[in-house]
Amino acid sequence: MKLIVLPFAGGNKYSYSFFRKTMPTVEIINLEYPGRGARMKEPLLDDIDEIVDDIHLLIKNNVTNEEPFSIYGHSMGGLIGYLVSIKMQKDNEIKPKCLIVSGRYSPTINNSESTYDLPSETFWQSVFDLEGTPVEIANEEKLRSLFEPILRNDFKVIETYSPRNLLLLETPIEVLYGQKESIDQLSFFHKWNEVSSKPVNFHEFEGGHFFILNKQKEVSELIQNVLERESK
Known part of the structure; x- marks a missing residue:
């Protein structure tokens, strides 16, 4: 089974390179949004519907009607994966066998944060607090200036998203989250069971928002078990 992988905010198709080993x-x-990585020359998209349309087209170009596939996304990638799955279902296209999301609370929850328009120093401190910034970027001002527009764009996409009255997803969902997320977010993760008519399973890991980087083996084993289950 193919696994379509969608990056988190500021990420690209290399963000989950460890999956090929694990x-x-x-x-x-590995797909990526415009304006970064191999798509650096394309303009950034700050409209979530345009991003969904873009990823939807990329998935159709990578998966035939006969091929089973699942979607995985962390944080922003989880939200995009959900919205793309809804679009495919609404358009009566082949649906993913499973949606696997990590580090993303339910799309039924209104966002209460606004960091994308903060002053640069404060903005970067918010980014560092998530504990997912590569050391080379954190320690190099020139690299931060290169990535800041991409991060601000993606944070804007996430933080300005508003819940919508959408169809119930007819796809099972696996929800992964770090136990050190904020108390509010921990309860919001479990509201994913409101968006699907199929089973929704929850998996808690040690760590914070970017627990996937420190729990690569465990996360990969879980995903592989899910794919094997859905292949039967």
Whole structure:
């Protein structure tokens, strides 16, 4: 089964490079949004519907009607994965066998944060607090100036998203989260069970928002088990 992988805010198709080592038998399809990585020359998109349309097209280009696939996304990638899955269902297209999200609370919750328009120093402190920034970026001002517009754009996409009255997803969902997320977010993760008519399972990991970076083996094993289950 193919696994479509969607990056978190500021990420690109190389953000989950460890998956190729930890899940060598899975066909990983790493996609990325415009304006970063191999798509650096394309303009950034700050409209979530345009991003969903873009990723939807990329998935259709990578998966035939006969091929089973699942979608995984962390944080922003989880939200985009959900909205793309809804779009495919609404358009009567082949649906993912499973949606796997990590570090993203339910899309039924209104965002209460606004960091994308903060002054640079304060903005970067908010980014560092998530504990997912590569050391080379954190320690190099020139690299931060390169990535800041991308991060601000993606944070804007996430923070200005408003819940919508959408169809119930007819796809099972696996929700992964770090136990050190804020108290509010921990309760919001469990509201994913409100958006699907299929089973929704929850998995708590030690760590904060970017627990996936420190729990690569455990996260990969869980995902691989889910893919094997959905392949039967």
